[in-house]
Amino acid sequence: MTEFSRIEEKVRAGERLSYEDGLALFLEPDVLRLGSLANWVREQRHGDRTYFNVNMRFEATNVCEASCSFCAFAKLEEGAPNAHTTTHEAAWKELAEFPDPRLSELHMVNGLHPTLPFEWYEELLRGWKRVRPSVHLKCFTGVEIHFFATKFGMTHEQVLSRLKAAGLGSLPCGGAEILHPDVRQRISTDKANGAEYLAAHRAAHRLGIPSNCTMLYGHIETFEHRVDHLLQLRALQDETRGFQCFIPLAFHNENNSLRKLPEPTAIDSLRTLAASRLLLDNFDHIKAYWVSMGIATAQLGLRFGADDLDGTIVHESIYHSAGSRVPMALAREQLVRLIREAGRIPVERDTTYGVIEELPRAAQPEAALKVRERFAQKRALSVVSGA
């Protein structure tokens, strides 16, 4: 029996995969075989149901004390070229005037601003709740929560309790990068370390605030670091059950100090999705985040273990600053089409995976209709030259 056959048997028997198994997943040369196994697990959990939401991104400030080497978003101080910090009024207006009545989530991630007072963030949330109370506020990464705790002399619990009272619904996922200190100390020296990042999420979960988590892959880390990262997340999930979703984030290499590194390829992204689905046996959802891995790869990821495409986004700065060439937004109809064309059932969700609307699956994928039409017309397949 080959090593991968042994892993297949373990997965089908519901046995937990080990660190060594995780490494074998990342080293498995047959990517389709790996994908098939992850797809089997995904279909056991969710069948063909595939989630998306109508959300908007917001970045209140890109001014940031930290100097992460992979980041093209942050500006070190106010007044630096392209540095910006919103006003409360502008932020509230943007949400109040958001044209889609289906909007269910505002997703905010910020720089670690050196001078904004904590009350400024509380009032930001309160104002949003005043103008659009039905919208879920998914705001502040674990790194931001730790920054607030350190800067304002509070515990993680105190920070989170005050933000929850102001309207915070859940934490987004960024800032995990790679938790292993050998990597983290080289790419992010001046923000929450791995233990502090996990502690912020642990505190959130204890207060009934759910969160997501991520892994920034494809830069200086090794497969060993990726597996270690996933198992640290799995261990915290065993303890708290507070993570809703895992999101692998592909490294982008423009406008940052790691620009000489190649970016992860589409197949690396698919492999990482599949390995994550198989290792994170206590996570309900794995997301193929289209902004990070590209639309085509994210769609294909729905066959490699992912069950969520994220949402409409509307405006995103962090990945686009680092060279992402995907559009700033996808319409709800585009997300539905991508899911249907992957042979899945689109399910519009809210932030905590409550179902807003389940749409019918496509009777046939568009490609299938094309095959039928082509044969009906006795036309050749799409080729430009042949021998």
Next chain:
Amino acid sequence: MGKVFSRALERAGLTDLHSRALSGESLTRAELLRLEAADLLLVAGLADAMRARFRGDEVRFVRASSARELDLIVFKGVASEHGATGAEVLRELALLRLSTKPSTGIAVSVEALGLELAQTALLFGADTLIGDLSNARTLPLLDGAAARQRELAGLVARSGRRVTFAEPEPVLEQRP
């Protein structure tokens, strides 16, 4: 082929097509129609099985001008009113592999499909990449043919295959 894949083929009633893909003949129209709405990974698995058996793990990288002299079919992509999605493009590619005699190579253009889909195409039956290392459009973020050649070699290796370059010597840079 893993157990999970073979069980999925069995559940979909497509096991016979796996044998047919390995038989040395292209699939018939009736057989291809059975794949029109099949699970995308199953279609990919059949195309990949045919590719692996008859074309091996080598991926050729050739210029478009050289492609015309080789026993190749060049995949053009999919025309679609709304823009074809990746799944649509890759399904069509896999069907092209399965409908073509196995001794004929299937090529995709890195420029036409983009790197993301071109690399993924290697899982869906493609065995040849078409591009021009001297042209920045092939890999726009890298400077120089040697850097592009290294990047492509890594790209193919990370898909579990190995690449051979028809023209291994880096040529002078020609910017578009």
